[in-house]
Amino acid sequence: MDQVLAYVIGALVMLVGIGISIALHEVGHLLPAKAFGLRVPRYMVGFGPTLFSFRKGETEYGIKLLPLGGYITMIGMYPPHQDGKQRPTRTGIFQQLSDEAKKAEAETLQPGDEKRLFLNLPVYKRIIIMLGGPFMNLLLAFVFFGIVLTGFGVATPTTTVSEVYQCLQAVDDENTRPAGEEQGCPEGAPAGPAYAAGLKPGDVITSVDGVSLDDTDWSALTDRIKASPDQELSIGYERDGVASTTTLVPVETARPVVSPLGMVEKNRDGTAKVESVGFAGIGSTAEIRPRPVGEVPGFVWENVKAVSGVVTQLPQKVAGVAQAAFSPAERDPNGPMSVVGVGRIAGEITSFEQISVKDKLASYLSLMGSLNVALFVFNLIPLLPLDGGHIAGALWEKIRKTFNKIFKRPDPGPVDLSKMLPVTYVVAGLLLVMGVILIYADLVKPVSLL
Numbered sequence: 001m002d003q004v005l006a007y008v009i010g011a012l013v014m015l016v017g018i019g020i021s022i023a024l025h026e027v028g029h030l031l032p033a034k035a036f037g038l039r040v041p042r043y044m045v046g047f048g049p050t051l052f053s054f055r056k057g058e059t060e061y062g063i064k065l066l067p068l069g070g071y072i073t074m075i076g077m078y079p080p081h082q083d084g085k086q087r088p089t090r091t092g093i094f095q096q097l098s099d100e101a102k103k104a105e106a107e108t109l110q111p112g113d114e115k116r117l118f119l120n121l122p123v124y125k126r127i128i129i130m131l132g133g134p135f136m137n138l139l140l141a142f143v144f145f146g147i148v149l150t151g152f153g154v155a156t157p158t159t160t161v162s163e164v165y166q167c168l169q170a171v172d173d174e175n176t177r178p179a180g181e182e183q184g185c186p187e188g189a190p191a192g193p194a195y196a197a198g199l200k201p202g203d204v205i206t207s208v209d210g211v212s213l214d215d216t217d218w219s220a221l222t223d224r225i226k227a228s229p230d231q232e233l234s235i236g237y238e239r240d241g242v243a244s245t246t247t248l249v250p251v252e253t254a255r256p257v258v259s260p261l262g263m264v265e266k267n268r269d270g271t272a273k274v275e276s277v278g279f280a281g282i283g284s285t286a287e288i289r290p291r292p293v294g295e296v297p298g299f300v301w302e303n304v305k306a307v308s309g310v311v312t313q314l315p316q317k318v319a320g321v322a323q324a325a326f327s328p329a330e331r332d333p334n335g336p337m338s339v340v341g342v343g344r345i346a347g348e349i350t351s352f353e354q355i356s357v358k359d360k361l362a363s364y365l366s367l368m369g370s371l372n373v374a375l376f377v378f379n380l381i382p383l384l385p386l387d388g389g390h391i392a393g394a395l396w397e398k399i400r401k402t403f404n405k406i407f408k409r410p411d412p413g414p415v416d417l418s419k420m421l422p423v424t425y426v427v428a429g430l431l432l433v434m435g436v437i438l439i440y441a442d443l444v445k446p447v448s449l450l
Contacts, residue, residue: 010350010360011343017368018339019045019067021140025375026070028136029387030059032129038074039116041108045070067339068435074129075109076117078418119414123398130390137376141300144369149291149299152362156291157218157284159205161237165192165281168251190251192281197235197248199282206243207236218284225250229278250278303373310336311377318434325441333447338435341442342367348448384417384424393417 023045033040039058044050046064053062118126148154167185207213208224224233229252236245257265257273265273291299310317317335324331349355349363382392397415404412 004351007347007351009347010364011347013350014343014346014364014367015067015339017364018342018371021137021368021372021375022046022067022070024136024140025133025379026072028132028134029072029129030132032125032132033072033074036121036125036129037116038076038118038121038129039110039113040072040074042071042073044072074118075113076119079119079414079416123394126394127391130387130394133387134376134379137372137379138300141303141369141372141376142296144365144372145299145303146293146296148362148365148369149296150293151290152358152365153288153290155286156216156289157286158215159213159218159221160215160285161194161199161201161203161205161282162285163201163283164194164199166195167192168253168279168281193248193250194280194282197246199235199237199246199248200239202239204238205235206238207234209234216289225280226277229276231278248280250280252276253279255279300369300373303370304377307370307373307377310334311381314434318437321441322437325437325445331441331445331447335447336438337447338438338442340439341446342371344442344446345448383427384420385428389420389424390417393420
């Protein structure tokens, strides 16, 4: 019963964190919009029926039932008809959608709004407003990951040897070996280079070819090994406080490409990327250590790249999730998930008694950092109704105006995004379908960290 309660508390804490991230995303839009003098009638967190709202000044602030996003409304998102006259009803469905959107917006205008319209702002101010939301998520990612890296620490490979492969085996054979289980070598398998060099678990590598190594310079050691297939390397090490040297000859072999975040990189067809490098057959002992603040930007950037890789293949990734949800196939643990999945992971972490309170808190903050990176990247997709679609529209308007100015043509005026409403509805529909698939998969076949 205690574990169930802990699970529920962890999930609720994470859902509150998600709600706060969404709310601050909208604050990122709200603050510059008000600073530039726009009238903002509504600021809402969530969609669907309104649970709670209040009015302050000219803006209604509220929380809605479904915590799947948020929005602010700004006056003057669509340009009026250029002659200012009421047009007759047009028969084309696209034209009707555009006319209805403009009519609905015109009905919200109040006296004095003429100089407070979104489209009357310079392009750069409109871009600042639309970038405000994603920028807020990026800032939150820096805060969350900064606290984790500098305050709690992360698993850091050290130059203390954890494992030495007795022999060389195929990557697939090594991956199927349970963690911590002693390696079984088939008859005739060649000895591992580090094993042949006499290295043992517990040895501390102190230098490679005369270059001294600190205890956290594991990556410098592995980079040198990868770059030196079939070459002799002088390895300095300490065993039980006694300094020694040995000669290591890395063997050239195909190994998986691993990102700085420790994830195996994949090809477009889902297979693991491999590269031909020097291999020693040696493992590192990892310790939780705080990292300098200067490493935070690089850590955030690696997360942005990893999430961008998922987003660029989102339809394919969601299709894979759907296939796993409706079949015995395994689900990709590095694939997309919904807020339900994130909440379940948080609940799982909370209910696991073997994890200390400190590590649980670090895990929550890491999840929040990853979530805000995902919100940052996703909202920059150049499709309406996402922020990136509005940014793309503003940039196109600037390009079009510049082009007409160069060729001394009349100013074409603002880009009419109401004409893109059919595309907006299609994109919104697809996002809804993908969201439903991810929520279903997170319920019937969730990603499990433990």
